[in-house]
Amino acid sequence: MTEHGFTIRCEGVSRTFASGPEPVSVLDDIQMAVAAGEQVAVVGRSGAGKSTLLHVLGGLESPDAGQVFVDGEAMNRLGAVARGRLRNRALGFIYQFHHLLPEFTALDNVAMPLLIRGMGRSEARERARGVLGDIGLGERVAHMPSELSGGERQRVAIARALVTRPRCILADEPTGNLDRQTANRVFERFQDSNRQYGSAVVMVTHDTELAERMDRIVYLDDGKISSEA
Numbered sequence: 001m002t003e004h005g006f007t008i009r010c011e012g013v014s015r016t017f018a019s020g021p022e023p024v025s026v027l028d029d030i031q032m033a034v035a036a037g038e039q040v041a042v043v044g045r046s047g048a049g050k051s052t053l054l055h056v057l058g059g060l061e062s063p064d065a066g067q068v069f070v071d072g073e074a075m076n077r078l079g080a081v082a083r084g085r086l087r088n089r090a091l092g093f094i095y096q097f098h099h100l101l102p103e104f105t106a107l108d109n110v111a112m113p114l115l116i117r118g119m120g121r122s123e124a125r126e127r128a129r130g131v132l133g134d135i136g137l138g139e140r141v142a143h144m145p146s147e148l149s150g151g152e153r154q155r156v157a158i159a160r161a162l163v164t165r166p167r168c169i170l171a172d173e174p175t176g177n178l179d180r181q182t183a184n185r186v187f188e189r190f191q192d193s194n195r196q197y198g199s200a201v202v203m204v205t206h207d208t209e210l211a212e213r214m215d216r217i218v219y220l221d222d223g224k225i226s227s228e229a
Contacts, residue, residue, distance in 0.1 A: 006069070007090075007168040007200040008057055009033040013066035015052055015223075026052045027063070028223040034168065039194060039201040041211035044220035050204040051096070051172050053220065057202065058091055058170045059083045071167050088117055092161030092199070094171040098153045100145040100160075106132060106152075107141040110159045117164065131159040135189050136182070151178050158186055162193050168200040169193065175207060183210065 015027040026049040034040050042050050055061040057068060059075040068075045071090040075083060087093075092113075100109045107128050114124035132141050135155050145153055154177050161169055169190065175183035187210055193199045205211050219226045 006033045007036050007038075007071060008202070009069045010057065010063075011067050011069075013056060013063045013068060015049075015056060015061065015063050025223050027056065030066070030223075030225060032218065032225060034200050034202055036167070037194060037198045037200055038216065039190070039214040040203070041214040041217045042202060042204045042220055043206070043208075043211055043217060048220045049223045050220050054170050054172050054202065054204055058093060059087055060093075088113060088164070090167040092164055092166035092169040094158050094161045094169065094174040096172045096176065098145070098157035100153055100156055102145050105142050105144060106137060106148065106156045106159075109145070109156055110163050113160060113164050128159070128163050131163045132156070134192070135159055135186060151182060154178060155182070155186065158189070162189065165193065165197040166199055168202065171201065171203040171205075173204055173206065175205070175210065183207070187213070 010030055010032050013027055013030040014025065016023045016025050030053065042053065044050050052061065056063050059068070059070065062076050070086055073086055075086065078086065101112070104112070107125055110128035110132055111124040114127060115121065129138070129141055132138055135158060137152060137155055137159070140148060140152060145156070148156065154174070158174055161171070175186055178186060190201050194201060201214070203214065211217050
């Protein structure tokens with residue numbers, strides 16, 4: 001059960017980076033909550049802090065101030081091992097760049113989070129095969145990342161995030177390298193996961209068409225949430 005029905009909640013989150021003689025405030029007292037099953041788009045100009053917000057929500061970076069709760073647990077109070085377990089259990093990440101393991105096939109890249117979780121190899125690979133088929137890569141499961149196009153590699157990364165049926169998917173421009181038809185197909189797969197498993201989605205995007213299909217849009221401007229729709 002998530003805390004008060006929220007998958008992710010952050011309170012007073014700030015993040016500052018040293019840049020030249022003066023520190024730069026990237027996130028400034030962010031208050032934000034994402035309900036279980038909710039789809040939220042995060043939009044804003046380049047450099048507004050969108051990717052940093054996603055990294056802090058997922059425990060990849062620690063805030064300088066404030067708290068982040070994931071599935072009811074205070075992420076930034078956990079040690080590295082416990083934080084990793086929480087990410088594997090509750091979150092699915094899709095980065096701007098695919099970060100696939102080059103020595104493994106598409107199938108095994110997607111199965112990897114399940115194997116880390118402790119699922120048997122046969123079951124993990126079977127589930128991974130199904131997700132790859134759902135996003136149009138059923139014929140590419142045995143290919144290495146170097147044998148795939150840029151768009152195909154990104155879709156493998158998306159399948160890797162979906163395969164664990166996470167409580168929340170954190171996606172950083174997940175369709176930026178995809179054509180419109182494929183982007184729509186991938187977005188529909190997000191929505192399938194949302195409907196079937198109640199996965200919330202927090203998606204950073206410049207694609208206004210996709211953003212408007214989400215439940216809510218959060219606008220980030222100079223490190224602050226300026227408004228929500």
